[in-house]
Amino acid sequence: YRRARRTLDVMFGHARLVNDPLAAAEHLEVVVTSRGQVIDQPVYLVHVQMKCTGNRDIAMQSEGEFVQIEMGDGIELLGSTFGPPGKLKLESIENTNKSTKFKFDLLKRSQTLLLNYYVKSSRDLTKVPLPKQFPTNVHVRDVKTVILARHRLEIIGTMIMGLGIFGA
DSSP, X not given: OOOOOEEEEEEEEEEEEEEOGGGOOSSOOOOOEETTEEOOSOXXXXXXXXXXXXXXXXXXXXXXXXXXXXXXXXXXXXXXXXXXXXXXXXXXXXXXXXXEEEEESEEOTTOEEEXXXXXXXXXXXXXXXXXXXXXXXXXXXTEEEXXXXXOHHHHHHHHHHHHHHHHO
């Protein structure tokens, strides 16, 4: 007998600097605008993956079920894009510059939903633990949530490399 479980891994892969107003080269300048206004703070692209890792699909059906990702202190959401697997329907419930709330209809086992958030921040997001900067709440009945800074395989690979160097 195999116990049925629904698990959602939320993985914060990385944050990339899109523009750097302070270090703009004389011959190249990347300018980011939002709603017609030039953003003069550093803008980051934060990559998030949500993967169904349990042995059952995750379906959101009731009105009160959703996922919410908040922006930490000094972080403002400018926009977002997503890459749903297959025919997944993603519905935005509420978006502000401090949080995003959404739901999806069905995330099948082993499927991954890709989310990209464009944020401005005075803090260097490439050097801080992202899960702490983006508190995530999964309000779905009977779903266990695991929040990761990186994918498990990356962590295991790093550990194996470390053991190899230590052994040498």
